[in-house]
Each structure stands twice: as C-alpha cells, then as structure tokens.
Amino acid sequence: GVGRGPTPDQIGLDLRLPRMKIGAEPEVTPEKSRVTGRIASFADEMGNLTPKTARITLDGGFAPIPTAVVDSFARQGGLLVDVLGPVVDFGINADEFSLGGGTLLATATAPFARAEIRGKVSDGLFIVDKTSVVEATRITGAATKRLQKALPMLASLEKTTDDRPARIIFETPIAVPMDGNMDRLNGKFTVDVGTARFGTAGLFEKVLSVAQLRAAGEVGRRMPPLKITMADGLVSYEPYALPLGEFKIETQGFINLSSKPRQLANGVRWQLPAGPLQVRTFIPAWAVPAEAV
Secondary structure, three states, X not given: OEEEOOOOOEEEEEEEOOOEOOOOOOOEOOOEEEEEEEEEOOEOOOOOEOOOOXXXXXXXXXXXXXXXXXXXXXXXXXXXXXXXXXXXXXXXXXXXXXOOOOEEEEEEEOOOEEEEEEEEEEOOEEEEOOOOEEEEOOEOHHHHHOOOOOXXXXXXXXXXXXXXXXXXXXXXXXXXXXXXXXXXXXXXXXXXXXXXXXXXXXXXXXXXXXXXXXXXXXXOEEEOOEEEEEEOOEXXXXXXXXXXXXXXXXXXXXXXXXXXXXXXXXXXXXXXXXXXXXXXXXXXXHHOOHHHO
C-alpha cells in the first residue's frame, strides 16, 4: 500500500504480493513477500511530479517468485528464465537512491545462478562495485543459443552443478548511465566459464570433421576466460581462442552501444556504426582443408 511518510514531501510504501501467477503457469505463494520504504522529493511546491529529484529508500524482497514474472517486467523475452531457472529469490536494499546519489544492493538466488550487485550513484552514473558477485552453477543449451551471435563457433555450451561455478569478475568498477545514454558506459570485467562441455557449429564443425578432430569439447574441459572492455559505449572482447584438437579457433567481437560511429582499435581498420554487433573469427589457414570450404 501507499501512505503518508514521516514528512509532508514523502510517501510511505508497503508492497506485498501474497500470490503470483503468469500465463498458464501454476500460482505461486511466496514465503517472503514484502518491500517497505518511502519516496521523497517526488514533486515540487505546485504538486508537479519531479522524477529527476525523487529519492527512493526500499528494503525487503520476494522469495520465491516465478522468474517469468521478473523476465516479463524487464522485457527480456525469456532470457532470465534461461539463465536463472524457473524461480528466483529476490532482495533489495536501496538508501536514498536517485539520479543524484544513494546506494543500492540487489540480490538474486536461483537454481542456475546467484547475483549480488552493490553500488552507488555518482554524477548520473550507477557505479557497480568491484565486490559484486555473479555466479552461474549451470549453463543450459537454451542460454547458450543466446550467445551464438557473439561466439559463432559454439553450437552448444553446457555446464552442470558438478562443475565449478562460472563467474563474472569485475576488474574495475562498472559505470552504467542512468539516463540510458550509453556514451558514458565504461568498465572491464572477465567471464570465467571454467570447466564446461561445448560443441562447434557451421564451418568450424566442418573443419574439425574433415581434419578428423572431435567437434565436441572434452568432459571437464577448461575454457579460457573471456575479457570484456566497455569504453565510452563501445563494448568489445579481446581475441578469444577456443582450443579444439590440434589448433585453436580465435574470435573477437565488438558492439557499439554509443550514439555515434566508432573507429575500432586493436589493428581493426574499420568504423562500427551505432548498434550492430560485429564478430571477427580467425581459423589457421593450414587447418582448413579444401573439403571444408
């Protein structure tokens, strides 16, 4: 519910969701289902709403809830269900959170993954702290399909709970613009998949077949970490070499989230328009028999 806050310029919040249902899924009754807090400075003296000055303080969470509910609100088209699993425990603690300042701690625990994102607001940027945690205990085939555009050599990538969890390691604080202008998106992080099973796709599978090499990664095969850099809205990952039999397939990707074309570095002599994902893949010339072309 919504009520009066401790001062006239505040409103109090007490949100409860005793039951949840989405589509044909069974109704869920969360064990924990309450978020309390307040919103301050949300209107001027004339009563006009001022969202840019609003400050939000929240504490609580919902557990468990269908991941499809969160996915629907976030408009992710099933991505969160594939990555997290069918249900998720969600918690939030926000202190005076606004476009001008404040702190946030958001937690999510699910069958396939867990996350603990903490940070603060500075100069219109949400700064994700390096101590934040993102781990995946399981990676499904459905989740892998969403990676194929960025890593086209992978037809499948699966990780089970018997493997060491995959982790995102924040090498620097991550600066995320709160106004949606990605020209100020900056930071570095590493995706450490660890051990996993993988299979190749397309031309890469043909190359391995003709060369009489296994197209599938060995059980428990360790995959190299993927290093990602975000510089003023240009997101790139360093040349990524996937060991396959006697040789390696290397790929490098870029996506321009900024508002203007960007000149690519790292010896790549072409401009990338705003928006498109570009992936460059390299196979050793000696490893490509004529039959595979």
